[in-house]
Amino acid sequence: MRIDNNSKHHVGIVGAGWAGLAAAVALTREGIPVTVFEASRHLGGRARRVSLNEGDDEIPLDNGQHILIGAYQATLRMMRAVGAAPGHLLSRIPLELRYTDGFHLRAPLLPYPLNLAVALLAAYGLRLGSGMAALRLMRALQARDFRIAPDRSVSQLLAEHAQDAVLCRHLWEPLCVSALNTPPARASAQVFANVLRDGLTGARHNSDLLVPRTDLGALFPDPAARFITAHGGSIHSGTPVRSISRHDGGFRIDGRPEHHSHTIVAVAPQHAAALLAPLEAACPALAATRQAIERIDYEPIVTCYLQYAPGVTTWQPMLGFTDGIVQWAFDRGHILTPDPYRKPDTLSSGLIAAVISASGSHEDMDNDALAAQVHEEIRGALWARKGVNLAPRWTRVIREKRATFSCTPGLQRPVGVTPLAGLLLAGDYVASDHPGTLEAAVRSGVAAAARITTA
Ligand SMILES: Cc1cc2nc3c(=O)[nH]c(=O)nc-3n(C[C@H](O)[C@H](O)[C@H](O)COP(=O)(O)OP(=O)(O)OC[C@H]3O[C@@H](n4cnc5c(N)ncnc54)[C@H](O)[C@@H]3O)c2cc1C
Numbered sequence: 001m002r003i004d005n006n007s008k009h010h011v012g013i014v015g016a017g018w019a020g021l022a023a024a025v026a027l028t029r030e031g032i033p034v035t036v037f038e039a040s041r042h043l044g045g046r047a048r049r050v051s052l053n054e055g056d057d058e059i060p061l062d063n064g065q066h067i068l069i070g071a072y073q074a075t076l077r078m079m080r081a082v083g084a085a086p087g088h089l090l091s092r093i094p095l096e097l098r099y100t101d102g103f104h105l106r107a108p109l110l111p112y113p114l115n116l117a118v119a120l121l122a123a124y125g126l127r128l129g130s131g132m133a134a135l136r137l138m139r140a141l142q143a144r145d146f147r148i149a150p151d152r153s154v155s156q157l158l159a160e161h162a163q164d165a166v167l168c169r170h171l172w173e174p175l176c177v178s179a180l181n182t183p184p185a186r187a188s189a190q191v192f193a194n195v196l197r198d199g200l201t202g203a204r205h206n207s208d209l210l211v212p213r214t215d216l217g218a219l220f221p222d223p224a225a226r227f228i229t230a231h232g233g234s235i236h237s238g239t240p241v242r243s244i245s246r247h248d249g250g251f252r253i254d255g256r257p258e259h260h261s262h263t264i265v266a267v268a269p270q271h272a273a274a275l276l277a278p279l280e281a282a283c284p285a286l287a288a289t290r291q292a293i294e295r296i297d298y299e300p301i302v303t304c305y306l307q308y309a310p311g312v313t314t315w316q317p318m319l320g321f322t323d324g325i326v327q328w329a330f331d332r333g334h335i336l337t338p339d340p341y342r343k344p345d346t347l348s349s350g351l352i353a354a355v356i357s358a359s360g361s362h363e364d365m366d367n368d369a370l371a372a373q374v375h376e377e378i379r380g381a382l383w384a385r386k387g388v389n390l391a392p393r394w395t396r397v398i399r400e401k402r403a404t405f406s407c408t409p410g411l412q413r414p415v416g417v418t419p420l421a422g423l424l425l426a427g428d429y430v431a432s433d434h435p436g437t438l439e440a441a442v443r444s445g446v447a448a449a450a451r452i453t454t455a
Helices: 018-029 073-081 114-121 128-143 154-160 165-180 189-200 221-230 269-281 286-294 367-382 438-453
Strands: 011-014 034-037 049-054 057-062 090-093 096-098 104-106 209-212 234-236 244-247 250-253 262-265 298-307 318-320 328-331 351-357 394-405 423-425
Touching: 011 018, 011 250, 018 034, 018 073, 018 221, 018 438, 049 394, 057 351, 073 221, 073 438, 096 165, 096 318, 104 114, 114 128, 128 165, 128 189, 154 165, 154 189, 165 189, 221 234, 244 269, 250 262, 262 269, 262 438, 269 286, 298 367, 351 367, 367 394, 423 438
Parallel strands: 011 034, 011 262, 034 234, 262 423
Antiparallel strands: 049 057, 090 209, 096 104, 244 250, 298 351, 298 394, 318 328, 328 351
């Protein structure tokens, strides 16, 4: 594939998160020249590498521990397209939920629905009747083609289908919070049903957990940037776009001389409205799109890294907690192996990432108090009974206050095609079946590119 210098299109893309980069890769693959503008010096947006300097070591962390699932088909295709082999960069674990209180559910390597039936009926810590109730819920959703009308909260849906406390606490609510990043009492049952449809039904591997073995930069943003520039595209990082203006049937970005036939606004919703507002003079109907974006609310995610002595491990790549503020602990030493893009290192040994999704009382704690509480919960669950007294060498709390949009019932999300010809939106918040995830971001970028290539 080569960039066509005589292409009638030249696309400006604002934002180099996974949506913007996916759009740029998809266009580049079609030979359409792109220029990507990214405000930050780092690519990847809300799924990016963060380097921490500890003594002489530069430790690659992420702005938040991420997990993918086998159903992320568009994301996996994108990774392959830029030479980032999912088989090397992601640990594929058949669906397994293991909690510190002993609850344990594992899907065997059987086709759907047998895998789900065995997982639920044989789960340790779950009564047979509860497993049956969960299967009945799945069957009821399937019978109505996973359509929930009118939309309601996940808590309401679970109550209507008599899901008991153990099921809710260990299965449905953690799935809801992890996937929708919204507490079940406020989360959309429709989007939750979509997640269950995509993740738990269909091909067996859809439900596999894909845990990155590398930092998020190496997973897609870095190889995507290499791909785009190697094929003639440009990426300007550290370049916040301040204005998009109409120019000769197309667009100019920040008054630069280049003419863009199309512009894809691939920034998070809190940044999108300000870029759209000035264009309303040329297209008053754009106000409705901006207003839909402004109505979006947000949910946070906190990741707390704790570095213990090398060799300290939870023995599990991913371990669930139910009693405190920690929801999941990822043992980075267990899952991060040297990757093809960086020199081998052992820096991750003893490094645990604790994840706290959605809003909650933890938001009122300062970083020191929060890290201390996270350490206490991990110590209490894993080591205290064995009399092991470990303390972290350092901790680091990363708070993403607007990690994703709040995925509430009936939320009207803006569509990717705006009323202004040639102006497209991409991002995890753009209307789709999906909650705010990497897959939603990538799909929106690919869809925006397809609007241009098929126009
Ligand atoms: C802590 C955390 C954990 C998460 N965990 C998961 C997970 O486990 N699994 C999962 O699938 N998803 C997860 N997500 C969600 C996922 O990261 C997001 O859905 C996805 O990264 C959104 O990508 P995006 O491209 O739509 O937006 P963004 O990543 O926000 O990208 C927008 C880009 O635009 C840039 N920008 C903004 N304004 C301008 C401007 N004026 N000019 C130029 N550039 C601009 C920003 O700097 C940014 O790089 C998590 C998110 C967070 C924060």
